[in-house]
Amino acid sequence: MRHQPIPRRDGDGPATTPLWVATAPAGPQLPTLAADVEADVLVIGGGIAGMTTALHLAEAGVDTVLLEAGQPGDRATGWSGGLVAPDYIRHTPETIGSVLGRERGERLSRMIGNSARAVFDLIERHGIACEARQDGFFTPAHSESLSQNQRSYAAQWSARGFDVSFVEGAEARRRFGVERYCGALRFGEGGSINPLAYVRGIAGAALAAGARLFAQSPVETLDRVGDRWVARTPGGTVSARRVVLAANGANATLHPAMRRTALPLHVVQFASAPLDPDQRRSILPEGGAFTDKMPYLFTARLDAHGHLVSAFPVSFMVRGAKAHVREAKRRLAQHFAAMPQPQIDYIWEGLAWVNPSFLPELYDLGDGALAIQACNGRGIGINTQLGIEVAAAIAANNRDALSVQPRAPHPIRLHGGASLLPKMLMSMAYLSN
Numbered sequence: 001m002r003h004q005p006i007p008r009r010d011g012d013g014p015a016t017t018p019l020w021v022a023t024a025p026a027g028p029q030l031p032t033l034a035a036d037v038e039a040d041v042l043v044i045g046g047g048i049a050g051m052t053t054a055l056h057l058a059e060a061g062v063d064t065v066l067l068e069a070g071q072p073g074d075r076a077t078g079w080s081g082g083l084v085a086p087d088y089i090r091h092t093p094e095t096i097g098s099v100l101g102r103e104r105g106e107r108l109s110r111m112i113g114n115s116a117r118a119v120f121d122l123i124e125r126h127g128i129a130c131e132a133r134q135d136g137f138f139t140p141a142h143s144e145s146l147s148q149n150q151r152s153y154a155a156q157w158s159a160r161g162f163d164v165s166f167v168e169g170a171e172a173r174r175r176f177g178v179e180r181y182c183g184a185l186r187f188g189e190g191g192s193i194n195p196l197a198y199v200r201g202i203a204g205a206a207l208a209a210g211a212r213l214f215a216q217s218p219v220e221t222l223d224r225v226g227d228r229w230v231a232r233t234p235g236g237t238v239s240a241r242r243v244v245l246a247a248n249g250a251n252a253t254l255h256p257a258m259r260r261t262a263l264p265l266h267v268v269q270f271a272s273a274p275l276d277p278d279q280r281r282s283i284l285p286e287g288g289a290f291t292d293k294m295p296y297l298f299t300a301r302l303d304a305h306g307h308l309v310s311a312f313p314v315s316f317m318v319r320g321a322k323a324h325v326r327e328a329k330r331r332l333a334q335h336f337a338a339m340p341q342p343q344i345d346y347i348w349e350g351l352a353w354v355n356p357s358f359l360p361e362l363y364d365l366g367d368g369a370l371a372i373q374a375c376n377g378r379g380i381g382i383n384t385q386l387g388i389e390v391a392a393a394i395a396a397n398n399r400d401a402l403s404v405q406p407r408a409p410h411p412i413r414l415h416g417g418a419s420l421l422p423k424m425l426m427s428m429a430y431l432s433n
């Protein structure tokens, strides 16, 4: 795999662009919309959700146009950590039944359980060069009681045919190079990718399949005109029979019913300097990616150049760029004995959106309009799956393809105050860390 050279770090501090911008192969050059065009389906947003939908629509022979405000992967997708994590945030295959009912719960578990495989299959099928490593996703436990629960979660997933197991304490500590963990849930089909390279690769595949993709073409208005949807951009319009909103939190700016349906979660993502050989021997020596279950969560993976990529949620307690760098260093030193004085090469802040349900959501906006809103910090796998399913449902005009039942959007009550909640909870989590 060819990479652009990694910029040398100098005394000015870390770069504030995502690591992936320096390491992802260039994507296809996309035109800006400069005419009025027609399509069967319009997809708005060129992150994982929109690009995967456009690819699979085009492969099914559906005439598809995608409009992206910037470049593919410019937002959550290209800012993310690139962990491929086929797991729920809050639920388990057994508890989900009490939320959705048994049948829909099982269906969603199958979709989530298969989401990592969907990512790596797509990468293989299209030969996408994106540092793909299917070497496991882990959720380490920091207490014996959580370990006990995780043994049960492992049994729940494996009873459903998934390669999920529990890794005991000493083995977990050896695998991660972190002394504080007592064990870990292991998802064998998970792993990590360069997320920007991934979405650029999907864009290339979508073009080859016949989708028309436009970059630097922000949708300013989306209106119903007769029996069609018309999206207006600065350079032209798209008129389509059906529309898929895949602009993540910005779906709220595209359709009034999408306002106040998600909460912002600010995350600082960072990458260390490439690890030295001693550190490589003790930190994730066999690869793999993990996100632990602490309220102030800790996460880690390596990229192809040996940078350790990690993150922390933004709170009111750690403010400003310098404090973010100090916190990044503190977190690495706190977890890895082999990194007493970490150097940070890249640090950037991204905006993830969470649904109050902590579950992937599809919203039915009527008149052939669907919105994908499924971030919750697990979008690499789940939004890939949703894009595949939404495309299949549209192409066959049959919603049976969907593991998530589309529903009408409901605004979150007291949304202004609720939007502060993630930062408040993370401030409390920081204090208890």
Ligand SMILES: Cc1cc2nc3c(=O)[nH]c(=O)nc-3n(C[C@H](O)[C@H](O)[C@H](O)COP(=O)(O)OP(=O)(O)OC[C@H]3O[C@@H](n4cnc5c(N)ncnc54)[C@H](O)[C@@H]3O)c2cc1C
Pocket (backbone or CB within 6 Å): 044, 045, 046, 047, 048, 049, 050, 067, 068, 069, 070, 071, 072, 073, 074, 075, 076, 077, 078, 079, 080, 081, 082, 083, 084, 085, 217, 218, 219, 220, 246, 247, 248, 249, 250, 251, 253, 254, 267, 268, 269, 311, 349, 350, 351, 352, 374, 375, 376, 377, 378, 379, 380, 381, 382, 383
């Ligand atoms: C810091 C961070 C770390 C994360 N880490 C992980 C991780 O390790 N693993 C994981 O699974 N998930 C992770 N996530 C979540 C994951 O990145 C997202 O769930 C996923 O990328 C969302 O994809 P998307 O296509 O829905 O949204 P986005 O990637 O946000 O794409 C939406 C696109 O819509 C475009 N857009 C917006 N408005 C308009 C408009 N008016 N017209 C046209 N286009 C528009 C935007 O430019 C953008 O490209 C992370 C998120 C963040 C922020």
